[in-house]
Amino acid sequence: MSDVVLMMDNISKNYGPREVLRVERLSFAAGRIHGVMGPSGAGKSTMLRLLNLLEQPTTGRIFYRGQDVHAYRPRLQLQRRMAMVFQKPVLFDGTVFDNVAYGLRVRGMRGPDVSGRVVDALRWMGLEPLRRARALTLSGGEAQRVALARALVLEPDVLLLDEPTTNLDPNNVALLEKLIREASGRNGTAVILVTHNVFQAKRLADQVIFLYEGRVVEEGPAAEMFRAPKDERTRAFVHGEMIY
Numbered sequence: 001m002s003d004v005v006l007m008m009d010n011i012s013k014n015y016g017p018r019e020v021l022r023v024e025r026l027s028f029a030a031g032r033i034h035g036v037m038g039p040s041g042a043g044k045s046t047m048l049r050l051l052n053l054l055e056q057p058t059t060g061r062i063f064y065r066g067q068d069v070h071a072y073r074p075r076l077q078l079q080r081r082m083a084m085v086f087q088k089p090v091l092f093d094g095t096v097f098d099n100v101a102y103g104l105r106v107r108g109m110r111g112p113d114v115s116g117r118v119v120d121a122l123r124w125m126g127l128e129p130l131r132r133a134r135a136l137t138l139s140g141g142e143a144q145r146v147a148l149a150r151a152l153v154l155e156p157d158v159l160l161l162d163e164p165t166t167n168l169d170p171n172n173v174a175l176l177e178k179l180i181r182e183a184s185g186r187n188g189t190a191v192i193l194v195t196h197n198v199f200q201a202k203r204l205a206d207q208v209i210f211l212y213e214g215r216v217v218e219e220g221p222a223a224e225m226f227r228a229p230k231d232e233r234t235r236a237f238v239h240g241e242m243i244y
């Protein structure tokens with residue numbers, strides 16, 4: 001795959017003596033949505049933290065566009081090519097505009113460059129009427145769109161989403177999913193979406209990784225995996241028979 005942005009190679013992650021994740025090899029490609037599915041405790045969030053370079057693997061290597069991230073300098077520059085959205089939007093007590101502008105200002109951008117990009121992102125997310133609203137007064141759906149705007153305004157190479165719609169009502173889920181789909185198409189962003197919602201993975205993912213007890217049990221094109229899962233555990237999960 002020539003458009004591989006991130007690759008995990010022979011990764012393991014231990015907390016104390018316990019191995020919570022083992023990945024032989026996984027690639028994440030530009031312009032694709034990679035769904036990471038699995039029951040609670042399977043290692044999904046751990047995988048995101050490793051990919052986001054928030055944590056180091058115990059063994060193995062992660063490559064960003066073919067370069068070992070461990071040797072990549074400056075590391076901050078690499079981290080800034082990635083953006084993450086969490087289950088609960090992390091916003092500060094300022095206006096919607098300031099929340100979205102924050103990452104650009106941290107990167108040294110000023111004046112009209114900031115406002116142009118922020119306004120574009122707000123328009124895209126349907127948030128322009130709320131640009132002067134205080135972020136902490138927003139509804140759950142609006143707040144999550146601000147969190148997404150804050151990530152996408154950076155035009156990241158990699159967008160990491162950790163259960164981004166869990167707390168939302170169906171209308172907001174549909175809206176967020178539409179925006180996530182657009183995000184992967186716009187700037188060739190590689191989207192890595194952690195979800196334990198099989199239906200969401202079906203609706204959004206091009207590729208699916210199924211994790212179970214820290215192992216990649218199955219991975220491949222979403223359509224194939226949902227139509228004919230090869231592993232019994234994937235099949236049970238996909239058919240809603242796995243209790244977790």
Ligand SMILES: Nc1ncnc2c1ncn2[C@@H]1O[C@H](COP(=O)(O)OP(=O)(O)OP(=O)(O)O)[C@@H](O)[C@H]1O
Nearest residue numbers: 015016020038039040041042043044045046047196
């Ligand atoms: N900092 C930590 N210290 C010790 N154990 C941890 C730590 N972080 C995660 N774990 C353990 O690693 C395993 C994987 O956790 P992780 O959060 O990655 O799972 P998950 O698939 O994201 O689960 P969920 O869907 O419930 O969020 C769990 O058993 C968890 O208890």
